[in-house]
Amino acid sequence: MAESPNQPITSLYVHVPFCAQKCLYCAFYSEASSGELVNRYVTALIRELELVAHDLKPATVFFGGGTPSILNLRQWEQILRSMEHLNLLGATEWTVECNPATVSLDKAKLLRSFGVNRISMGVQSLDEDLLDRLGRIHSRDTVFKSFDILRKAGFDNLNLDLMFAIPGQTLDIWRKTLAEALAMGSEHVSSYEVIYEEDTPLFAQLQAGEFDVDEDLACVMYEELVSQATRAGFHQYEIANFARDTDGATPPENRPSLACRHNVNYWRGSSFYGLGPSATSYVRGVRTKNWSNTQLYCEQLEKGRRAIESREELQPLARAGETAAFGLRMIAGWPFEQFRKTTGHDLRKDWQNEMEQLTHRGWGRLEPDRFRLTSEGLRFADAAAELFLR
Ligand SMILES: C[S@@+](CC[C@H](N)C(=O)[O-])C[C@H]1O[C@@H](n2cnc3c(N)ncnc32)[C@H](O)[C@@H]1O
């Protein structure tokens, strides 16, 4: 059900559209940074924060990108001070994404002192050749060094992003990267199979026949991920996400205590503000998207208005269908009661056929209190989820 207009929104995403260099596989909106544009972006972002602050009381904040850690100390300080001024500090969980090459102790300490309490670091691989292959700017050594810096700065909730099924990656290399990454002792691991995004150099190489995709190998790598992560004490709570559990997972979510709350919010269909170029907001049933153009974003905010490119108001059933589709990514699936409370719709009434179809295919499991995808269904979650869209 739509959140009440009297209750402020509790989730904030901020997109930082700059990277030192574009990785060969990446389709997130970002560009190689230039000093002046970054300063202009920071001023525009603060303006955008001012425009929405009256409707925000963040319980979770996520600065993603792009590469938020590329902002320098002065730029970070400007953003953090304005958030302080606008009463936007104090989130229970506040994540900032970092590229290992742009971590420094000064910056890490500054973030920590303003209440950032979770860092997500893009590691991707610990194999030097594969890091080169992906166009990453850091070495494996930098990953270990940056991890230590973050610990030294007081971060006790760290996520590592890994990728598998990278062209040229053998099962053996993947096993080794996984074992080394898990041994680092982070609290959270996210691991994605490479997606060949159009308009990326990696996609062009695939089209040109420079390598083949081996789906069977990708399946074995995913199984290896689940089994190694589980053995290392992580709990899988979403297709690609694993976290440690310090309090004991509680029903109905059965999710580990160090699961990323901000992302769980997305998958459970809650409202959030998304600021910065290309960011999407979903506020009380209305989805808006900012321009994916930093120049244009800045121009709009300099005129005192949000840089919104599109706006879509979803009908309640369509909204519930999307919520169903997102939530099925979670290992806990959708508890019927929770779904009803969130959307006002009953999965057993409006999606009975789809749930039976998936159960029949071996992709889904109907339980007395919930519907969830099986491990096979999770492999094809996008196709399964599509059935729920209205
Ligand atoms: C915004 S980046 C993380 C922070 C920082 N920009 C970095 O790369 O170090 C988000 C994550 O998405 C994943 N990712 C990006 N593009 C991907 C793709 N085409 N296929 C699979 N995973 C991808 C990577 O694991 C990456 O760490």
Ligand code: SF4
């Ligand atoms: S993966 Fe991260 S560092 Fe690489 S281009 Fe994408 S956002 Fe930038």
